[in-house]
Amino acid sequence: MNQRLTKLMNWMKTEDIPFSFITSSENVFYLTGFRSDPHERLLGVAIFQEAEPFLVCPKMEVTDAQNSGWAYEVVGYTDIENPWEMIQSRVNSRINNTQQIAVEKQHLNVERYEELSTRFPSATFVSAEAKLEQLRMIKDEKELASLKKAAEYADYAIKVGTEAIQEGKSELEILAEIEFEMKKKGIAEMSFSTMVLTGANAASPHGIPGATKVQKGDLVLFDLGVVYEGYCSDITRTVAFGEINDKQREIYETVLKAEQAAIAAVKPGITAKEIDLIARSIIADAGYGEYFPHRLGHGLGISVHEFPSITETNELVLQEGMVFTIEPGIYVPGVAGVRIEDDVYVTSTGSQILTSFPKELLFV
Missing domain, CATH: 3.90.230.10 (Creatinase/methionine aminopeptidase superfamily)
Incomplete structure (x- = not known):
């Protein structure tokens, strides 16, 4: 596990946050080493307190993500597939508790917020920005x-x-x-x-x-x-x-x-x-x-x-x-x-x- 992920995971443990979903290209690159401009498509990295993280990206970029040095699962989706179903199933296979989800509130758009809210209805959302800013500073x-x-x-x-x-x-x-x-x-x-x-x-x-x-x-x-x-x-x-x-x-x-x-x-x-x-x-x-x-x-x-x-x-x-x-x-x-x-x-x-x-x- 790289030091940046470890620091974020330690913060999640301290704050009792079971799941973070980071979606800005800049912070995905910072945490994973994978640099991508997905345009309108979804890019994200899911991080847990103990379970193994996974990266989600357009299927056409899976090989690039793997070659970037990311050592964990890469979930690729085509333009006719729903990445949120893939995300939901992988999160549920890793953890039972999704009471809190850390996201970048300044980056996450309304459509994606609604997807997370629908698939994890018991969740409240907390900001990951301040911690990521502190780490990157x-x-x-x-x-x-x-x-x-x-x-x-x-x-x-x-x-x-x-x-x-x-x-x-x-x-x-x-x-x-x-x-x-x-x-x-x-x-x-x-x-x-x-x-x-x-x-x-x-x-x-x-x-x-x-x-x-x-x-x-x-x-x-x-x-x-x-x-x-x-x-x-x-x-x-x-x-x-x-x-x-x-x-x-x-x-x-x-x-x-x-x-x-x-x-x-x-x-x-x-x-x-x-x-x-x-x-x-x-x-x-x-x-x-x-x-x-x-x-x-x-x-x-x-x-x-x-x-x-x-x-x-x-x-x-x-x-x-x-x-x-x-x-x-x-x-x-x-x-x-x-x-x-x-x-x-x-x-x-x-x-x-x-x-x-x-x-x-x-x-x-």
């Missing part, structure tokens, strides 16, 4: 190695993007060059939709790249990440195309100062709240507080956005093994949009920055 050495490699590829993608900038080239053209080069490197998947935003568009924190062309005097914002061995990176850099004005430079230097100060403060024992407020106060003192509308960062791992959230209200104490982003930004409509983001690992004494592309203002 602390990365082991293998996870850290994958995250470091994902960060290296993200650094390279930023390099490709900055070198692709030319006057008159559109955001989408630059984006296409980045993703083409990543495919050539063997990266099959970006961790989210790549962002290349120029000029006024960069002042939208979640802008959508389009046909806007780069012009002299623009700040160009890149926000991207890759998936490597199931783990995500996430980096943002903002660069100057030609000469920029004093206000743009001031905004950039303020964001850089805030980001560097927050990273310098990272260590076990400090709270997420304190880290956020360090960066936020620098931006506010410079007169741009209202233009920093989002949290300082978010956890990073199998999902590009996971626990913990680095916000000004989160009292969570940082621990060795956490990995999260630090990404302050200032977005002034009609003036400039700047964000600088790194992936940070909490060490025993401080932090290690996984992303390494230079942050001093780059002119291209």
